[in-house]
Amino acid sequence: MEIFKKGDMILLSLCLIATVFGIVMIYAVTSDEGTHYITVQTGAMIAGVVLYFAFTAFDIDILAGQRTLLFLFNTAFIAMLLIWGIQGSTGNRSWLSFPFLPFNIQPAEVCKITYIIILAKTMSIHQNRISSPRSVLPLTANMLFIVGLIIFISSDTGVALIFIFIFLTMAYVGGVNLWWFLGGAGAIAAAAPYIWIYAIRSDQKKRILALFDPSIDPTGQNTLWQTNQSLKALQNGGISGMGLFNGNLSEGGLPAKHTDMIFSATGEQLGMLGCLFILLILLAIVARIIYVGMKSPDYMNRLICLGIASMLLFQILINIGVCLGLVPVIGLALPFISYGGSSILTSFIAMGVVSGIKMRPSREISAHYIRPY
Structure with missing residues (x-):
């Protein structure tokens, strides 16, 4: 079949290797709780x-071509959290929750993909004047709307940051003039005090400040507890780890051991070598996506x-940064590795979009294509 010949089987293979490895680690840290987690993850x-x-x-x-409908879909899907949203352990x-699914759905996971499509299509329409105010300002307003909606409804700063990073990356590689980025940095600096006061919760402020001022949590048992447990797990693992199913903290004392902290759980059981494998396989996936994109002659x-x-790179860096104590705990999953049916499904959908682009690369190249710097 054409789909197997022209689709990206290399990308699929990398994703399956990462996901199977994640399933093994999920089972290794939750085996005392039965097979529920690996059953859901395998099904996903x-x-x-x-x-x-x-x-x-x-x-x-x-x-x-239906970007207006996609925008309305994003707005409605996130707005559903106002009525039916479930509050997680982080307060977000x-x-x-849907009765016909064995896992909860995070609307922002789906909306990340549709937002990328909306932004790419809009930028392709404006590509001949991509740096004009008539192009940049509406694109920025769209990003601020979706970010503001997420923060207002769910208070999920981590997910909001993903959308901002996606926007900045696509604007840069799409050819937006660097002066706009400098202007944006100035605007953020001017708005920073208001963002700090009105947009960030008190517990989130403590997590940020505690990284620079240990006196906020001198015992390490409150704000810094999760970070300290993560670092202890990594230290326990050393180079080669304590062995699969043999971690001290990953078998009990490490919070979110099968979700946000699975990198640290892997570090304890498989050591630095296991962590290095995760990093290499995920970066290989990112590199493959970039390769497909750079080979495509079509701007959009x-x-x-x-x-x-x-999107993937930001989540990888932030998740690992949290586990290493370099970034405040903000609750982002490690793509393909962390437990979560919603994350797995949307990740494979995103990879399918990339594979489809590889399968259909031969569009007419715009004579006015604006290359990145």
């Missing part, structure tokens, strides 16, 4: 592969690939 992986091929076969141009109202498709790559 199988469904994800089906969605991968479905989106490989689907022409993303059809979806991109980020999840929806290139932006979609680089937007997806930036």
Whole structure:
């Protein structure tokens, strides 16, 4: 079949290796709780592969042509959290529960992909005047709207930062003049006091300040407890780890050991070598996405690939940064590795979009294509 010949089987193989490794680690840290977690994760992986091929076969141009509907979908999907949202352990109202699914859905996970498509399509329409105020200001307003909606409804600063990073990356590689970035940095600096006062919760402020001022949590048992447990797990593992199923903290004392802190759990059981494997396989996925994007002659498709790559890269860096105590705890999953059906499904959908772009690369190149710097 054409889909197997022209689709990106290398990308799929990398994703499956990462996901299977994640399932092994999830079982290693939750084996005393039964098989629920690996059953859900395995089912999500199988469904994800089906969605991968479905989106490989689907022409993303059809979806991109409905950007207004996609915008309304994003708004409505996130707004559903106001009525049916479930509050997580971090205090964020980020999840929806459906009786027919064995896991909760995080609307922002889906909306990240649709936002990338909306932004890429809009930028492709404006590509001949991409740095004009008539182009940059509406694009910025769209980003601020979705970010503001997420913060207002769910208070999920981590997810909001992903959207900002996606926007900045796509604007840069899309050819937006650097003066706009300098102007944006100035605007952020001017607004920083107001953001700190009105947009960031008190517990989030403590997490940020505690990284620079240990006196905020002198015993390390409150604000810094999760970070300290993560660092202890990594220290316990050393180079080669304590062995699969043998971690002291990853078997009990490490919070979110199968979700946000699975990198630290891996470090304790498989050591620095296990952590290095995770880093290499995930960076290989990002590199493959960038390769497909750079090979595409189409402006919009290139932006979609680089937007997806930036989304994954930001989550990888922030998740690992949290585990290493370099970044405040903000609750971002490690793509393909952390437990979470919603994350797995949307990750495979995103990879299917990239595979579909590789399958259909031969669009007419715009004579006015604006290359990045």
